[in-house]
Amino acid sequence: MPSPPDHDVLSRAAAGAGPPMSSRGPAQIADLPRFDCIIDARSPSEYALDHIPGAINCPSLDDEERRIVGTIYKQQGAFEARRVGGAMVAANLARHLKERFADMPASWRPVVYCWRGGLRSGSMVNWWRLVGWDAQQLAGGYKRWRQHVIAQIDAIAPQLDLRVVCGPTGSAKTRVLQALAAQGAQVLDLEGLACHKGSLLGALPGIEQPSQKAFETQLAVQLARLDLAQPVYVEAESRRIGRIALPTTLIERMRAATCLEIEASAAARLDYLLEDYAYLGDEPEQLASRFDMLRELHSRETIARWQDWARTRALRPLFDELSRLHYDPAYGRSQAAHFRRWAERRAVAAEALDAAGIARVAQALHALG
Numbered sequence: 064m065p066s067p068p069d070h071d072v073l074s075r076a077a078a079g080a081g082p083p084m085s086s087r088g089p090a091q092i093a094d095l096p097r098f099d100c101i102i103d104a105r106s107p108s109e110y111a112l113d114h115i116p117g118a119i120n121c122p123s124l125d126d127e128e129r130r131i132v133g134t135i136y137k138q139q140g141a142f143e144a145r146r147v148g149g150a151m152v153a154a155n156l157a158r159h160l161k162e163r164f165a166d167m168p169a170s171w172r173p174v175v176y177c178w179r180g181g182l183r184s185g186s187m188v189n190w191w192r193l194v195g196w197d198a199q200q201l202a203g204g205y206k207r208w209r210q211h212v213i214a215q216i217d218a219i220a221p222q223l224d225l226r227v228v229c230g231p232t233g234s235a236k237t238r239v240l241q242a243l244a245a246q247g248a249q250v251l252d253l254e255g256l257a258c259h260k261g262s263l264l265g266a267l268p269g270i271e272q273p274s275q276k277a278f279e280t281q282l283a284v285q286l287a288r289l290d291l292a293q294p295v296y297v298e299a300e301s302r303r304i305g306r307i308a309l310p311t312t313l314i315e316r317m318r319a320a321t322c323l324e325i326e327a328s329a330a331a332r333l334d335y336l337l338e339d340y341a342y343l344g345d346e347p348e349q350l351a352s353r354f355d356m357l358r359e360l361h362s363r364e365t366i367a368r369w370q371d372w373a374r375t376r377a378l379r380p381l382f383d384e385l386s387r388l389h390y391d392p393a394y395g396r397s398q399a400a401h402f403r404r405w406a407e408r409r410a411v412a413a414e415a416l417d418a419a420g421i422a423r424v425a426q427a428l429h430a431l432g
Contacts, residue, residue: 089202090174092211098199100173104184105205113276115176115208116284121159123152123183152183156190169195176201176208209276212283213310219286220312223251227317228428229299229398229408230325232262232390233332233382235339235416235424236298239325242425243296249289251297256281259305261298262390263353266305268342278307294432299398318401322408323428327416329386335416336382344376357389 095101101118103110106129110120124132128151136144164171173191177183180203191198201207228236237254244250258272259265266272273281289295297317302309327335343350351373354366365388372381399405411427413420 089180090199091202092208094199095174095201098172098174100171102173102175102184102187103205104175104177104187109178109205112274113209113280114205116280118176119163121155121163121187123155123177123187124148125155128155149186152186156187159187160190160194167196172197172199174199174201176204178204179206180204212276212280215283215287216279216310217312219283219289219291220310220316222291223286223289223313223316223320224291224294225251225317225320226294226296226428226431227299227320227322227402228296228325229322229402229405230327231332231394232386233336233339233416234325234327234413235335235421236325238339238416238421239425239428240296240298242422243429246422246425246429248425248429249293249295251285251289251295253282253300253309254298254304256285257304257307259307261300261304263356264340264343264350268345272305272307275307279310282310282313296428299402301397301401319403322398322402322405323431324408324410325413325424325428326410327413331413331416331420332386333379333383336386337378340378340382343373344378347374347376361388 090098095115101115103114103118103120104123105114105120106122106124106126107120108126110118110122114120128148132144132148132151135147173196175184175187175191175198177185180200184200184204188198188200203210228239230236237252237260240250240252244252254261254265256273256278258267258270260267272278297320299322300309300317302314351370354369354373358366365384369381369384372378402408409431411424411431413424416424
């Protein structure tokens, strides 16, 4: 069974981070690609918050069992918690053996982790070894993995040769990044990782943003894949994309990077916005409510007008005024304040922001080097 590619990339980046893997462990992060399977023995809610890429969730205790054991520990002490919890763990491990791992061969080699490399993963490793599998425990568990992710971001981000793609709202920056990637350029799509378009109206329909930890795990994976000798294109962002905060080391690198600006007409940008945000018309009341956050910046009359347009699905006048009165006035000032090389920016004109026009913009940006 091959190792999942995501943890493979990040684990190779950690080569030399720990002692060589022994036949009985504990395993180190750099050893992860050598195993057939990574098992997360934590509860489903812990796994959902973040996990090692490629890991499967086989809880030693589920969320309700973990709550029960914790309550017993507080009220009756450690012994009673271990007695009750041990029975639950044994039942769960037996179920995993009969169901999830019933067909695993004798040569199967899993690595198991929990929060800190403690009893939950240790119990599973002991059982798997009794069966005859060469199971090992990940030293330090998820906590060690988390430390590794942060260290990777802080080590790689300052080395990036970034090209920050700028442009006022509606300049199709994300689509241009996608076109750059299709043309062979290295791209870091932060909004894609954050599942958010980065603006007041940037929440994606039916898609939740990842947790901060899950975002950083995927960011570390993406950074580890990059060729640091080649340029990397990234969209201009503030410190937050929705509720996701960008790491300080990455923000600082972006602030010092070369800026490339997309120059498109207001008409082209409006047409693009109407296409890219068309789904906002599907929930007019929800759209109208978002403008409450702008009451300190705009008059009551302006907010009321925008909310009326939202409720009647009049997106063209709404997006036109939002661009002219809210986004565009602050654009130049914010770029100059945030990007130290803004005055040296190089611009590419965009005659249209349809598929062909976006491809031409990407080619022109790529040609700038």
